[in-house]
Amino acid sequence: xxxxxxxxxxxxxxxxxxxxxxxxxxxxxxxxxxxxxxxxxxxxxxxxxxxxxxxxxxxxxxxxxxxxxxxxxxxxxxxxxxxxxxxxxxxxxxxxxxxxxxxxxxxxxxxxxxxxxxxxxxxxxxxxxxxxxxxxxxxxxxxxxxxxxxxxxxxxxxxxxxxxxxxxxxxxxxxxxxxxxxxxxxxxxxxxxxxxxxxxxxxxxxxxxxxxxxxxxxxxxxxxxxxxxxxxxx
Amino acid sequence: xxxxxxxxxxxxxxxxxxxxxxxxxxxxxxxxxxxxxxxxxxxxxxxxxxxxxxxxxxxxxxxxxxxxxxxxxxxxxxxxxxxxxxxxxxxxxxxxxxxxxxxxxxxxxxxxxxxxxxxxxxxxxxxxxxxxxxxxxxxxxxxxxxxxxxxxxxxxxxxxxxxxxxxxxxxxxxxxxxxxxxxxxxxxxxxxxxxxxxxxxxxxxxxxxxxxxxxxxxxxxxxxxxxxxxxxxxxxxxxxxxxxxxxxxxxxxxxxxxxxxxxxxxxxxxxxxxxxxxxxxxxxxxxxxxxxxxxxxxxxxxxxxxxxxxxxxxxxxxxxxxxxxxxxxxxxxxxxxxxxxxxxxxxxxxxxxxxxxxxxxxxxxxxxxxxxxxxxxxxxxxxxxxxxxxxxxxxxxxxxxxxxxxxxxxxxxxxxxxxxxxxxxxxxxxxxxxxxxxxxxxxxxxxxxxxxxxxxxxxxxxxx
Amino acid sequence: xxxxxxxxxxxxxxxxxxxxxxxxxxxxxxxxxxxxxxxxxxxxxxxxxxxxxxxxxxxxxxxxxxxxxxxxxxxxxxxxxxxxxxxxxxxxxxxxxxxxxxxxxxxxxxxxxxxxxxxxxxxxxxxxxxxxxxxxxxxxxxxxxxxxxxxxxxxxxxxxxxxxxxxxxxxxxxxxxx
Numbered sequence: 001x002x003x004x005x006x007x008x009x010x011x012x013x014x015x016x017x018x019x020x021x022x023x024x025x026x027x028x029x030x031x032x033x034x035x036x037x038x039x040x041x042x043x044x045x046x047x048x049x050x051x052x053x054x055x056x057x058x059x060x061x062x063x064x065x066x067x068x069x070x071x072x073x074x075x076x077x078x079x080x081x082x083x084x085x086x087x088x089x090x091x092x093x094x095x096x097x098x099x100x101x102x103x104x105x106x107x108x109x110x111x112x113x114x115x116x117x118x119x120x121x122x123x124x125x126x127x128x129x130x131x132x133x134x135x136x137x138x139x140x141x142x143x144x145x146x147x148x149x150x151x152x153x154x155x156x157x158x159x160x161x162x163x164x165x166x167x168x169x170x171x172x173x174x175x176x177x178x179x180x181x182x183x184x185x186x187x188x189x190x191x192x193x194x195x196x197x198x199x200x201x202x203x204x205x206x207x208x209x210x211x212x213x214x215x216x217x218x219x220x221x222x223x224x225x226x227x228x229x230x231x232x233x234x
Numbered sequence: 235x236x237x238x239x240x241x242x243x244x245x246x247x248x249x250x251x252x253x254x255x256x257x258x259x260x261x262x263x264x265x266x267x268x269x270x271x272x273x274x275x276x277x278x279x280x281x282x283x284x285x286x287x288x289x290x291x292x293x294x295x296x297x298x299x300x301x302x303x304x305x306x307x308x309x310x311x312x313x314x315x316x317x318x319x320x321x322x323x324x325x326x327x328x329x330x331x332x333x334x335x336x337x338x339x340x341x342x343x344x345x346x347x348x349x350x351x352x353x354x355x356x357x358x359x360x361x362x363x364x365x366x367x368x369x370x371x372x373x374x375x376x377x378x379x380x381x382x383x384x385x386x387x388x389x390x391x392x393x394x395x396x397x398x399x400x401x402x403x404x405x406x407x408x409x410x411x412x413x414x415x416x417x418x419x420x421x422x423x424x425x426x427x428x429x430x431x432x433x434x435x436x437x438x439x440x441x442x443x444x445x446x447x448x449x450x451x452x453x454x455x456x457x458x459x460x461x462x463x464x465x466x467x468x469x470x471x472x473x474x475x476x477x478x479x480x481x482x483x484x485x486x487x488x489x490x491x492x493x494x495x496x497x498x499x500x501x502x503x504x505x506x507x508x509x510x511x512x513x514x515x516x517x518x519x520x521x522x523x524x525x526x527x528x529x530x531x532x533x534x535x536x537x538x539x540x541x542x543x544x545x546x547x548x549x550x551x552x553x554x555x556x557x558x559x560x561x562x563x564x565x566x567x568x569x570x571x572x573x574x575x576x577x578x579x580x581x582x583x584x585x586x587x588x589x590x591x592x593x594x595x596x597x598x599x600x601x602x603x604x605x606x607x608x609x610x611x612x613x614x615x616x617x618x619x620x621x622x623x624x625x626x627x628x629x630x631x632x633x634x635x636x637x638x639x640x641x642x643x644x645x646x647x648x649x650x651x652x653x654x655x656x657x658x659x660x661x662x663x664x665x666x667x668x669x670x671x672x673x674x675x676x677x678x679x680x681x682x683x684x685x686x687x688x689x690x691x692x693x694x695x696x697x698x
Numbered sequence: 699x700x701x702x703x704x705x706x707x708x709x710x711x712x713x714x715x716x717x718x719x720x721x722x723x724x725x726x727x728x729x730x731x732x733x734x735x736x737x738x739x740x741x742x743x744x745x746x747x748x749x750x751x752x753x754x755x756x757x758x759x760x761x762x763x764x765x766x767x768x769x770x771x772x773x774x775x776x777x778x779x780x781x782x783x784x785x786x787x788x789x790x791x792x793x794x795x796x797x798x799x800x801x802x803x804x805x806x807x808x809x810x811x812x813x814x815x816x817x818x819x820x821x822x823x824x825x826x827x828x829x830x831x832x833x834x835x836x837x838x839x840x841x842x843x844x845x846x847x848x849x850x851x852x853x854x855x856x857x858x859x860x861x862x863x864x865x866x867x868x869x870x871x872x873x874x875x876x
Contacts, residue, residue: 037291040294040296040628041296041297041298041299041626041628042291042296042297043297048625048626050623050625051625052625068623068625073787074788075787075788075789076786076787076788077472077473077787078787079785079786079787080380080382080383080786080787080789081382081383081384081385081471081472082380082383082786083367083368083379083380083383083385083386083389084367084368084377084379084380085377085378085379085380085784085786087786088784088785088786089785089786089787089788091785102367102375102377103360103361104359104360104361104362104364104365104367104368105290105359105360105361105362106358106359106360106385107300107301107360108383108384108385108468108472110297110298110300111298111300111301111472111474111618112472112473112474113473114473114621114622114623115622115623116297116298116621116622116623116626118297119297120290120295120297120300120360121289121360122289122290122291122295122296123288123289123291124289143361144288144289144290144291144360144361145289145290145359145360145361145362146360146361147360214622217473220788241740241840242713242840244840245839245840246739246838246839246840247838247839250838370774370778376782377782377784378778378781378782380784380786381774381775381778381779381793381796381797381800382786382789382793382796386796386800387796387799387800387803390771390799390800390803390804391799391803393807394803394804394806394807394810397807397810397811398806398807398810401810401811401813401814405814405817408823409739413739413838416835416838417838431818431823431824431827432822432823432824432827432831433821433823434737434831434833435737435738435739435741435837436735436736436737436845436876437735437736437738437741437742437744437747437748437750438735438750438752438821439821439822440738440741440742441741441744441750441754442754442756442817442820442821443741443817443821444741445754445756445757445817445820446756446813446814446816446817446820446821449757449760449813449817450810450813453806453809453810453813454810456806457803457806457810460799460802460803460806464799664739664740667739667740668740668741671740687743
């Protein structure tokens with residue numbers, strides 16, 4: 001059965017706590033690169049919480065947090081430039097799929113993503129014992145030289161689909177959640193199937209606060225945001 | 235009345251000896267120099283193997299600057315390879331009379347620079363050992379490569395250009411190889427006999443040879459233009475600010491020819507000194523090359539200004555941040571670029587005194603090459619370092635690994651060129667002889683001039 | 699000596715003028731034009747000493763090979779897109795501009811190889827060599843060799859005479875082909 005997975009991030013609710021980042025790292029076998037590598041710009045986290053400050057006159061400095069996972073664009077600029085089809089658009093789930101064992105590491109997709117959500121394995125990251133017992137067996141540990149990015153926790157999507165198929169029922173809204181959506185304490189990250197008219201994301205898509213990052217580029221992202229409301233007390 | 239041509243004044247075997255000095259048996263000094271170059275190349279290869287086994291983290295690359303020195307070297311060397319195509323092919327077709335001594339050196343530069351440049355797309359891969367996924371072969375995965383990707387167009391174009399330039403080089407050498415065959419002994423004779431493929435020089439052979447040479451030249455020019463356009467499209471197809479520009483294809487081709495001419499001048503100066511070719515490579519040749527270089531200084535400046543102007547004027551926010559960095563963090567790079575590519579060469583090349591002075595031309599050509607390398611850096615790095623999302627802006631500086639690649643590439647080019655010049659005639663002797671054959675002296679009034687014949691004869695056998 | 703078996707008379711001349719004179723003498727023997735040729739280290743203008751009237755057609759065959767290569771490039775892109783369809787960036791399965799680029803390069807590649815092979819064939823080099831060809835290494839010293847295919851006997855004698863009369867050196871008859 002075809003689905004259109006989408007993610008809605010409500011910036012009114014986001015506190016910038018970064019729990020989504022921690023959850024994603026735990027779920028997806030993301031390596032921890034260390035302070036010096038992070039300083040060089042080689043963080044491996046698939047979702048980042050961007051913090052922008054805003055100072056207006058006669059007002060205190062405010063911060064706005066933009067949690068940026070992969071946008072899973074319908075017209076993903078990363079897909080078309082890969083010479084070996086290591087990334088393509090999965091038509092059954094409408095997500096941007098990344099195939100690690102096909103990637104030869106040209107890094108063109110990383111250059112072509114305007115949101116810069118793609119990261120590259122610059123080294124073979126070692127996990128000293130007992131940290132290797134923390135790894136999630138549902139997905140691979142990537143070798144050096146391949147690109148990786150947020151996959152909407154495709155392993156959870158697959159498991160949810162299999163379970164639903166086995167139990168001969170449709171997937172319930174909220175049953176399949178990526179790690180970030182599951183963890184977010186204020187519930188700012190919502191995930192679901194756009195083809196299901198009753199799902200939470202379908203309703204939130206109609207919200208007038210809805211906007212897409214860098215919408216003018218025409219990438220048609222599946223990850224949308226709900227604008228933070230401003231005003232007294234907010 | 236018989237008009238004596240310049241060739242008949244010379245002893246042809248002495249002329250051959252003079253022009254083929256590079257092919258004398260190798261001396262100890264040659265072995266020492268070549269050995270040193272080989273050591274540098276091997277060291278560079280060792281560094282590459284280290285990088286392959288350790289990971290690309292040993293370079294200075296990061297997110298968002300995912301392309302760095304290796305891609306810069308790729309574009310630089312492919313650009314340098316446009317030298318031979320311009321000099322050899324275009325001058326052949328337009329029958330410019332001064333082309334003869336420069337042809338072989340330029341054609342060799344094309345093929346050899348391509349060999350060096352073509353390595354870098356393979357070296358910069360994260361998983362180099364899986365490079366064959368790019369090749370279209372039927373596999374169990376039911377996947378073919380993605381021809382929509384500019385990198386695939388690169389693969390096709392570089393293959394075609396490399397094959398073409400090697401064939402062009404070889405075919406152009408055949409008459410010279412025939413002369414070498416007839417004068418060599420031992421293993422060299424066997425080599426030249428095989429390569430000369432039985433060329434003798436009958437009238438019919440020469441005519442067909444000219445047609446085939448011209449055909450090669452006619453085919454290789456569009457290939458050269460398309461190759462660097464495709465290389466430029468690696469950048470232009472991307473959604474990166476200041477990369478996504480329609481002018482990139484002609485801009486890159488012009489820049490490539492520019493750096494190629496500068497490269498040819500530099501190589502010619504070295505060849506002239508090393509093999510004592512002062513009589514064939516005269517200041518007039520460098521004057522003409524200098525005029526070409528001046529033309530392309532202006533052409534490059536024109537394209538660069540057009541590209542900069544459109545981005546600067548409309549101030550699209552993404553482009554503007556990159557342009558702002560040119561006067562900020564990347565000001566030294568930008569200044570070096572403008573100085574070396576335009577401000578220094580342009581006034582100097584306007585002066586005939588500079589163009590006819592060989593040390594000055596050598597210096598100017600090196601300045602231009604430095605400038606063109608800087609231009610490649612300027613294109614690749616600031617656009618990535620200051621791209622769309624400011625939260626991930628980073629800087630890039632090459633590490634010792636990448637610096638060793640730069641040095642290694644120059645050493646590799648020099649090494650292959652030195653070996654080439656030792657084995658094969660590095661001056662197009664047959665073309666030089668043909669030019670001399672067509673040159674006669676004429677007295678017009680009180681002036682003694684040398685005139686060059688061109689064209690085919692008329693029915694009566696008189697030359698026009 | 700069997701009469702009628704073709705042999706080649708070859709003589710060396712010091713300059714174009716002498717060679718032209720000898721060629722004129724040979725033509726008035728009479729010897730047909732296509733049986734006389736020069737061997738020289740510089741290409742002589744057509745008609746200076748001899749004239750080559752055989753048409754050169756192989757460039758047109760190179761065009762055919764260009765088309766074949768271009769079709770190969772087209773097949774590589776469009777056909778394989780049909781056989782292995784993958785959606786990328788919402789672009790159509792059959793994309794035209796990349797097909798144009800790859801077809802162009804494929805055509806050029808085929809044309810380059812064809813030029814070499816057909817050029818070799820037309821000149822008669824490499825694997826296309828046939829028979830024992832006459833040659834004289836002294837052409838590299840500036841001499842022009844004039845060669846004429848003659849029948850043994852009277853024609854051969856007359857040719858040798860004509861060449862000697864025009865000032866040729868080392869005029870002799872050899873077995874071989876032009």
